[in-house]
Amino acid sequence: MSPTPDGLPPLRDVIAAHGLSARKALGQNFLMDLNLTGRIARRAGDLRNSDVLEIGPGPGGLTRALLSEGARHVVAIERDARCLPALAEIAAAFPGRLTVLEGDALRIDPAAHLQPPIRVVANLPYNVGTELLVRWLTPETWPPFWSSLTLMFQKEVAERIVAAPGSKAYGRLSVLAQWRAMPRIAFEIPPRAFTPPPKVTSAVVHIDRLEAPRFEADPATLSRVVALAFGQRRKMLRANLRSLGPDIETRLAAAGIAPTERAERLSIEDFCRLSRHIDEG
Incomplete structure (x- = not known):
């Protein structure tokens, strides 16, 4: 048995x-x-x-x-x-x-x-x-x-x-x-x-x-933004996101995010809003 x-x-x-x-x-x-x-x-x-x-x-x-x-x-x-x-x-x-x-x-x-x-x-x-x-x-x-x-x-x-x-x-x-x-x-x-x-x-x-995302964003853009943002945790966002374009500080500001901020302080809603502003360009 x-x-x-x-x-x-x-x-x-x-x-x-x-x-x-x-x-x-x-x-x-x-x-x-x-x-x-x-x-x-x-x-x-x-x-x-x-x-x-x-x-x-x-x-x-x-x-x-x-x-x-x-x-x-x-x-x-x-x-x-x-x-x-x-x-x-x-x-x-x-x-x-x-x-x-x-x-x-x-x-x-x-x-x-x-x-x-x-x-x-x-x-x-x-x-x-x-x-x-x-x-x-x-x-x-x-x-x-x-x-x-x-x-x-x-x-x-x-x-x-x-x-x-x-x-x-x-x-x-x-x-x-x-x-x-x-x-x-x-x-x-x-x-x-x-x-x-x-x-x-x-x-x-x-x-x-979830049947739908919590906040609107293009998945590919969001994935890229998040990967770059956390690429070097000690650096400010304006440095980590520089490859997204020369106007990244302007886009950060438009999204209500200080260019000197660090990734770990942003909410998911912040990342989604930033992704939308990047796509608008």
Whole structure:
């Protein structure tokens, strides 16, 4: 009799059976506690009528939790071919509800395998987590393909996503995440929960999309302005934004922003207003 509710072997047995030592080069840290993976899956909301996209399932601890919590269909993208046999065992235990795509999540478009509503739930590999988040927050059209993101990051990254203006953590991720979505830190996970234990605490962030942006702005312009503004945090805006044109001080003033101000003191509304003034030129 298996000691796990889903009838599959404990994760430690799965890892041992398939020789799945975590690889640093792939940003792997396997979350071993099935109670924690269940908590992450539940934080994503009611999954029974949703498809779920998972990135980097590894030996499948979170995958199992998503399926056990009733996800309609899980599409998991896994780069490490060593993990595929373990994921195939999960697919056999949940017939027709798990699709595994082998490859790099930065290069694979899973859209053909997913039906809305779609939730993204993942213990993201550390080396691609931020880039994937930025892609999901900056699609060409809005609303995006996802209705919510429930993602694990290093605690430091999680704090940047939810940071308020004026705080040390406030930056590009804060603006992009909060302009068109509502991010919240759900809970923290200590290093000892992983194999191997990372050197930092992790945190699960839940992000619900908004149907429309909080303030009007062209997404491409806003992304460029924010990236430049926070490029060198100690410099004034007139220096960081100089490449936007010789009249940047005039545009800052027109937006009601002092050219000597620093990026971390601007609100999201300020950045959007500045973007509109830049586009007017």
